[in-house]
Structure formats: structure tokens, C-alpha cells
Amino acid sequence: MSTVCKAIDLLGWLSEQRAEIGLAEFQRLTGRDKATTYRYLCALEESGLLEQNPDSRAYRMGPAVLRLAHVRETTVPRRAGAEQVLMQLADATSELAHASILQGSTLIPLADHCSTRHSARVVLSEPELPLHATASGLAVLAYADPALVKMAEKKIKRYTDNTTISKKALHEKLQSVRDIGFGVADQSYEEGVYGIGVPLFDPSNAVAGAVAVASVATRINEQKIIAIKQELIAAARLITHSWGGVVPDALDHLWCSSSTSLSSESNSLRESMA
């Protein structure tokens, strides 16, 4: 590992909870020599990535990161971070992969990609994804602020025979999403379409959107679902990462344990990262 990486890694110890870290604490955290750590801190401070609290002499995040983040936000649209992941996801699952973004209380399609393998396939042409009826929507609601669930309740509407239309049923559904870590929509939005979705997160650890795979319902089976979930986990990790977010611990554990029980083969996304 290069010196540069070792130094930059110090920044990773700072968080919302741990706003400031002193020299001695950094030393303990990293296990590195004190003088070395000190020089790293000085270098980072010189670059503006860190700054020293003049009172406590501890180090906190510096102003330079604000400029860098602004450049990132204005030059790299969230769409870009999702698109090629979706391509791989669509390829790996041979289905329609799509990502959506939560803007206020509406879930808006951001990008999608369709495998060319099947002649019969799902196409996406909605301006908005209903939160209570789609896999993406359920994935979002399950990890969103309770206020958003309230909003979604008000907009409940029947789309198919399978659509969840009672508040109680919706809450049970959301609890099951939290239990298994996936949102599932078995023809609850469109007849003949089976969707599996997972939430995406932003830097504030809030839900920012979802990524999902929509299949033709007659083509789905248990084995296929397992494979799709596996790919979805990898895709969600990549997109969340590209958006500067982190997968919450609870969900992360859920995903980890499910992937061990799932087949460890044919994860094209994970392979492509190496």
C-alpha cells in the first residue's frame, strides 16, 4: 500500500459520530508510528483535507473536501454511476435492470438496461414508480423515514389483483422487506411482471433510490430468484458506493448471510470488480 493511500485512509476514521480525532488517538486507531502519523496529518492539513481545531488541537475534516464534492456533484451525474452497473446486472440476470432515485416523496426512474437474451421482456416507461406496489418502492419504504411511509399510504392505489391496498398489509410487507433485505413485487404493479429490488443510500445514510430487476413472471423460479438477489446485492453495493453512500450495517449483515447461503458462483459483477 502506497504512502499516499495510508495517509488518505486516515480520513476514513472521521465520521459524523467522530468529528475530531487527536494525534494519539489516530496512532492507536491505525497502529502506526506516532511520527509517521503526525506527518500524514500535516500533509493532509496542508492539502486542506484536514484542519486542526485550534482549541482541542484535534483534527477534523477540512474545507477542501467541500470543493471536491462540489466538483463531483456537478460533473458526475448519479446516472453515470448507475448505468454500467445496470448493464452488467441486466446481462448477468438476462432481465430488465433499472435504477430509480427518490426525489422528495416520488420515486423516479433514473436509468435502465435490458438484456437482449429473451425475446419476451419487460420494458419500463413509467414517469414514476408507486412506492407501495413496486419492488423498488417497497425497498425504499422499508428503509425510509416513517414520514415517507405515511405519504405512500395516502397514495395507495390498486394496479392489479395483487396490489397491496391496506395500510396494515403494507406495514407487514415492509417488515418482511426488512427481514429478508429485498423488496418483492409479484405482479402487484403489472400483471405478469415479477420484480425484486433493493434500496440505495446516499452519504447521509438515507435512502436515495433503489435498484431492481423486473422479470417476466412465468420465467421466474426459486433458483432464478436466488441468482437475481445475488447480483442485486453486488449492484446495489456498487451504485451506493458511487453515490458516496454506505449500506447500513443491518442490511449489510442480512445481505452477507444470504449470500453465503446462496450459490457462490456466477456473480459476474463481483468478478468484474477484480
Add this chain to the structure above:
Amino acid sequence: MSTVCKAIDLLGWLSEQRAEIGLAEFQRLTGRDKATTYRYLCALEESGLLEQNPDSRAYRMGPAVLRLAHVRETTVPRRAGAEQVLMQLADATSELAHASILQGSTLIPLADHCSTRHSARVVLSEPELPLHATASGLAVLAYADPALVKMAEKKIKRYTDNTTISKKALHEKLQSVRDIGFGVADQSYEEGVYGIGVPLFDPSNAVAGAVAVASVATRINEQKIIAIKQELIAAARLITHSWGGVVPDALDHLWCSSSTSLSSESNSLRESMA
């Protein structure tokens, strides 16, 4: 200069205008060896501070900066970046120094600090600073979106005999602010108070607030004004920097040329930076 700094400095070449930079271009920009530059880029990419556009193979800002910026935003309030600068500013000028922050269309006091040297001094206790009547407000308006000026026009109100109350006079006043680089309020808000202010900027290069010095009008004179302006420039640079912003070129040149014509002595803020 440490390796760490040299590597991190590469990030500084990326901007809103220059979203992506390739290896060869980085090499030209920095004048460093190609292999070295390449190793830097790899290290930054490994840290997530950079990412490579898979299409163009050029490097762009990475997702990690979003997380870092979020930590900065949530753990270091803007107030913290202003406070000690204000202390020094108040000390150096022996007057009341205050910073304000633009929230929507209202300019709200953020922090202030008062020199203890004089017994007669200005105190600040307003919940809001009128844009058309205060030095801070004029400084903000002069560099703000025209829409904000329109809003300010609607809220024009007389405070003293010196208050600018016509739109035409306000526009002329704003032009003079742009010409000299300072907002001046000679008893236009409060009788007996002479204010000089300059705007502050955020990472998007938009006006984010102002920093100003308010003096007892009878104590002010040409030499004192020169000294205050000098100190204000330094203070505004520091606070803007702490907020992740940059002083716009036009204003920067204005300040540079004025500071050469001003006395180069007794700039306590600049000295304290070294």
C-alpha cells in the same frame, strides 16, 4: 513537499469546467514524470478520491469525496470557521466584526466579535440584516443573483435619513460596490454606525454571506477605512476558504490591486497565517 501532498494536489486540477483529465494531460499539467503521475492516480483511485471513466479512461472526481464532504458539513458548522477569524478581525480593527449567512433571501447574523479596546462600541442584536441598508447586505447583493436584488427591492424600507430607498439609487450603489469591491453603509441602517462589508462565497461560487466591520461613525477616518478594508479582505478570504468557496476572479483582482495601494503593514490576519 511530501508525496502525499503531491498526489492530492492532482485533485486540484479537476474542476466544474474540467471534469476529466487523462494521464498524459496530468503529466503535462504537473510537469512530473509519467510513471510517477500514474502511480499517484492509482493511489487516489484506490482511495476512492478519483475514479476512472471506463469510456474515456480519463480520471474524474471519485465517490469518496461525497462522504468526506458530508462529514465536514455535519460536523463543522460554518460558524466555527468564522468565529476565530472574527476575533482577529475585531482585535485588528478595534471594532465590531460580524459575519452573516444568506439563507434564501434573508441575511442572518452568524457570529460576531467585539474588540474590548473602546468603551463606546457598536453592538449587534438584529435577527436579520436588511439587504439594501447594511454594508453586508450590499456586499451580498452586488455579487448575488439578479433575482435576489429584485426581492430586496420589494423589501426596501427607510431606517435612517441615509437609507437608500429608490431602486435606481440602490442599483447605482450596487455598481459602486462592484467597482470598489466593498459594501459601505454610512449610517444608512443605524445612526452613528459606519459599516464596511465584503461578500463570502460557497463551493458553487455563489454568494453565501458576508463579513463586515461596524464602527462608531465619529471614530472613522480615511486611514482607518483603509486599514479595515485590508483586514476585511484577509478575513473574507479565510472564511470563504473555510466554507469551501473561492473568491471570484473579478473581486480577487479588485482586492489585490487595492491592497497594493493600501498600506502593507499591520495586517494581523495575514501574519497570523504564517
Add this chain to the structure above:
DNA sequence: ACGTACTGTTTCATTAAATGAACCGATGTT
């Protein structure tokens, strides 16, 4: 088909920079 410019590697001798143990001075605690 050819030349050119680009990215991305690797090799290797040279050199500059990173390293870590010990130390300093200040502050605070028992």
C-alpha cells in the same frame, strides 16, 4: 498500411523521502 498519440505496464539504478525510537516541553492527575 503507416505514423502518431495515447494509456498502461514493467524494469532498474539512483535518490529522495518515509520511518521509528527516543526525546522535548506542556498539561494534567494522583
Add this chain to the structure above:
DNA sequence: AACATCGGTTCATTTAATGAAACAGTACGT
């Protein structure tokens, strides 16, 4: 007074960064 902890510094040693060169592969235009 003794001791611990903290931020920061020093310096001989060593390790890692450096840069020149060479090479592979790709894309573009003549």
C-alpha cells in the same frame, strides 16, 4: 513530587519513491 498523556520534534537508518527507458496495446487520421 512523581507520573502519565498529549502534541510535536530530531536524526540516523532504511525503505520506498522516482524517472528514464522500453514495450504492449489501442485508437485515430493520413
